Amino acid sequence: MVTRERPTLEAVARRAGVSRATVSRVVNGSTTVAVGIRDAVNQAVEELGYVPNQAARSLVTQRTESIALILPETANRVFSDDLFFPAVIRGVSMELDAADKQLVLMMAGSAASHDRVERYAMAGHVDGVMFASMHGADPLPGALARLGIPVVCSGRPMTPAELPVPYVDVDHVGGVGKAVRHLLGTGRRRIATIAGPQDMIAGIDRLTGYQDTLREAGLAEHVAVGDFTRESGLRAMRQLLADDPALDAVFVASDMMAHGALQALKDAGRRVPEDVAVVGFDDFEISRLSDPPLTTVRQPIVDMGRTMARQMLGLVNERPSEPDAVVLPTELVVRASA
Amino acid sequence: MVTRERPTLEAVARRAGVSRATVSRVVNGSTTVAVGIRDAVNQAVEELGYVPNQAARSLVTQRTESIALILPETANRVFSDDLFFPAVIRGVSMELDAADKQLVLMMAGSAASHDRVERYAMAGHVDGVMFASMHGADPLPGALARLGIPVVCSGRPMTPAELPVPYVDVDHVGGVGKAVRHLLGTGRRRIATIAGPQDMIAGIDRLTGYQDTLREAGLAEHVAVGDFTRESGLRAMRQLLADDPALDAVFVASDMMAHGALQALKDAGRRVPEDVAVVGFDDFEISRLSDPPLTTVRQPIVDMGRTMARQMLGLVNERPSEPDAVVLPTELVVRASA
DNA sequence: GCTCTACGCTGTACCGGTTAAGGGCGGTCG
DNA sequence: CGACCGCCCTTAACCGGTACAGCGTAGAGC
Numbered sequence: 012m013v014t015r016e017r018p019t020l021e022a023v024a025r026r027a028g029v030s031r032a033t034v035s036r037v038v039n040g041s042t043t044v045a046v047g048i049r050d051a052v053n054q055a056v057e058e059l060g061y062v063p064n065q066a067a068r069s070l071v072t073q074r075t076e077s078i079a080l081i082l083p084e085t086a087n088r089v090f091s092d093d094l095f096f097p098a099v100i101r102g103v104s105m106e107l108d109a110a111d112k113q114l115v116l117m118m119a120g121s122a123a124s125h126d127r128v129e130r131y132a133m134a135g136h137v138d139g140v141m142f143a144s145m146h147g148a149d150p151l152p153g154a155l156a157r158l159g160i161p162v163v164c165s166g167r168p169m170t171p172a173e174l175p176v177p178y179v180d181v182d183h184v185g186g187v188g189k190a191v192r193h194l195l196g197t198g199r200r201r202i203a204t205i206a207g208p209q210d211m212i213a214g215i216d217r218l219t220g221y222q223d224t225l226r227e228a229g230l231a232e233h234v235a236v237g238d239f240t241r242e243s244g245l246r247a248m249r250q251l252l253a254d255d256p257a258l259d260a261v262f263v264a265s266d267m268m269a270h271g272a273l274q275a276l277k278d279a280g281r282r283v284p285e286d287v288a289v290v291g292f293d294d295f296e297i298s299r300l301s302d303p304p305l306t307t308v309r310q311p312i313v314d315m316g317r318t319m320a321r322q323m324l325g326l327v328n329e330r331p332s333e334p335d336a337v338v339l340p341t342e343l344v345v346r347a348s349a
Numbered sequence: 350m351v352t353r354e355r356p357t358l359e360a361v362a363r364r365a366g367v368s369r370a371t372v373s374r375v376v377n378g379s380t381t382v383a384v385g386i387r388d389a390v391n392q393a394v395e396e397l398g399y400v401p402n403q404a405a406r407s408l409v410t411q412r413t414e415s416i417a418l419i420l421p422e423t424a425n426r427v428f429s430d431d432l433f434f435p436a437v438i439r440g441v442s443m444e445l446d447a448a449d450k451q452l453v454l455m456m457a458g459s460a461a462s463h464d465r466v467e468r469y470a471m472a473g474h475v476d477g478v479m480f481a482s483m484h485g486a487d488p489l490p491g492a493l494a495r496l497g498i499p500v501v502c503s504g505r506p507m508t509p510a511e512l513p514v515p516y517v518d519v520d521h522v523g524g525v526g527k528a529v530r531h532l533l534g535t536g537r538r539r540i541a542t543i544a545g546p547q548d549m550i551a552g553i554d555r556l557t558g559y560q561d562t563l564r565e566a567g568l569a570e571h572v573a574v575g576d577f578t579r580e581s582g583l584r585a586m587r588q589l590l591a592d593d594p595a596l597d598a599v600f601v602a603s604d605m606m607a608h609g610a611l612q613a614l615k616d617a618g619r620r621v622p623e624d625v626a627v628v629g630f631d632d633f634e635i636s637r638l639s640d641p642p643l644t645t646v647r648q649p650i651v652d653m654g655r656t657m658a659r660q661m662l663g664l665v666n667e668r669p670s671e672p673d674a675v676v677l678p679t680e681l682v683v684r685a686s687a
Numbered sequence: 688g689c690t691c692t693a694c695g696c697t698g699t700a701c702c703g704g705t706t707a708a709g710g711g712c713g714g715t716c717g
Numbered sequence: 718c719g720a721c722c723g724c725c726c727t728t729a730a731c732c733g734g735t736a737c738a739g740c741g742t743a744g745a746g747c
Binding site: 021066 | 689702703705706
Binding site: 017060062063064065066067069077089092094097104113114115116119130132133134135136158193230248274295296297300311 | 427638
């Protein structure tokens with residue numbers, strides 16, 4: 012290992028024959044530097060391969076130019092075959108790249124994670140913190156906000172914090188409504204649902220959408236609960252079939268669970284959509300490829316990420332560009348399964 | 350926004366009635382501090398909610414306690430439905446979590462990325478840099494290593510750098526050999542391959558494994574090239590069928606491409622495995638669920654991540670625990686498709 | 688009772704930047 | 718021709734920690 016010394020401002024200044032302050036101003040693009048000097052400094056920077064030390068810079072500016080995205084799940088869960096988080100990350104990184112901010116991803120599924128994240132942010136590692144899809148009434152966003160750290164959430168917070176936190180969410184209830192009405196419109200009358208986890212706003216709202224629409228139609232509910240994984244969808248579908256062998260449709264609160272449900276229906280010898288119609292929620296790529304292709308509610312996940320990032324950039328620049336609460340539209344995509 | 354001042358060492362010192370230096374030693378767990386003082390300091394830390402400023406600390410220690418993982422792809426590609434990167438990330442974060450290091454993920458698919466990553470590392474943001482699965486003969490790992498920055502790669506570097514960089518890879522050639530010999534053992538004689546991108550070591554080595562084994566057996570090669578995506582697998586399979594309608598087996602260099610190939614075979618009315626046997630490479634979760642379940646070469650991706658992280662931790666602690674080059678074993682998993 | 692040693696704490700010089708205040712110098716105006 | 722002004726640069730004071738040198742104090746030894 013060569014461990015060549017990294018050049019400092021001082022070294023550049025000596026080489027260019029000016030003071031540290033002047034070099035600093037050139038490096039930061041100040042306009043009040045004579046052209047001759049500026050060129051000399053830039054040349055010295057080039058020759059020495061100077062790169063500013065971020066720690067030193069952060070120490071005085073109190074900014075790090077990087078932003079954290081908290082994924083409140085274990086790494087196992089974040090990077091399973093569920094493509095929700097990847098899409099959020101994609102959207103976020105598009106915007107942050109453009110703003111030349113560094114994205115710091117933190118998986119926070121463990122119990123010790125809250126402390127860890129809080130300490131990380133408090134230590135000044137990042138200029139702001141974004142949360143993707145939280146469980147329960149997480150106190151962390153509120154806590155960070157109270158400390159003066161910019162915070163943005165994806166998913167409406169479950170309990171309105173005393174200090175409201177900006178968020179972006181999608182129209183779960185509206186989307187589910189469209190899905191269930193589509194099922195009603197094709198003559199289905201025994202419509203069950205596989206709901207998502209009831210400690211997440213996405214799980215709760217989608218169940219609410221189902222219940223509201225069924226109540227309007229004067230039909231009975233059949234609810235099983237999963238946790239958004241394929242496996243849980245499979246189990247829930249089996250249970251629904253056991254409870255009501257005559258059901259003719261099911262709205263499933265996530266595409267992954269819907270794929271599990273398709274499997275269970277196939278195992279049980281039910282034809283989709285002839286015997287049982289299936290609608291999912293997400294519109295992942297693979298849902299176009301399933302057998303049969305899945306009718307589903309599309310939510311703009313990448314857009315959620317982008318919006319969240321833009322909100323964050325507005326906060327750290329102290330000129331908010333996005334409104335505090337954004338709700339993006341959802342859309343029913345009709346394919347073969349319903 | 351409240352923007353409460355974050356307490357500093359100085360504040361804690363005043364409150365506890367000791368000097369900054371003593372507080373620093375308590376915070377860092379030095380043993381040479383009297384119990385009474387230590388308790389007083391800890392209490393003050395507690396009361397003020399003190400958290401050390403990482404920038405200040407890094408400035409003097411020259412360490413950041415965080416480590417970068419470079420994914421030499423765009424975010425789109427990293428988080429598509431290919432589960433290679435997620436698995437690497439999972440392995441890496443297991444080890445780094447345990448070592449209390451922060452993982453910084455960087456997607457570097459764009460052209461400007463090299464500069465960006467180099468500058469990021471040079472700016473002292475991270476203590477070390479890990480590369481996941483590179484394209485071509487990337488000069489960046491060597492360049493960083495020459496600057497004295499600890500570097501580890503996943504995937505054997507394509508050109509031996511003047512400064513060798515530690516790496517972890519899997520036994521591509523051996524695994525493919527087992528796969529192709531399995532096909533031979535079941536009587537297949539017209540065995541084609543869908544190779545991976547030939548600017549990546551994984552693509553090259555797997556093709557080599559195929560060619561070596563076929564040459565041993567005295568059989569002719571049929572090669573199409575894809576880029577590890579499902580779509581490219583589908584196209585490549587179509588082409589292979591057009592070139593040789595009588596082929597009876599195909600070794601596909603990645604599971605995603607294999608799924609594309611299964612689709613193409615189904616479209617072409619070929620039965621798997623009766624007409625054409627298919628073997629993949631990866632052993633992703635979904636390959637158990639495909640129709641038919643995919644015979645494939647399992648590579649321990651999570652282990653690769655873990656090993657890479659352990660190598661890195663050895664480097665930054667200057668007590669290398671892992672050997673410089675690690676090659677992990679691969680294993681043939683026989684299911685229904687071959 | 689005094690010295691010596693060891694321990695434990697304090698004082699302070701850094702780390703590498705940024706930025707406000709200050710000063711040199713050439714040009715302009717009265 | 719001198720005072721003044723404004724432009725640009727330098728000087729130096731921070732930012733919040735770490736770590737080293739040094740000093741006070743208490744206990745041991747004689």
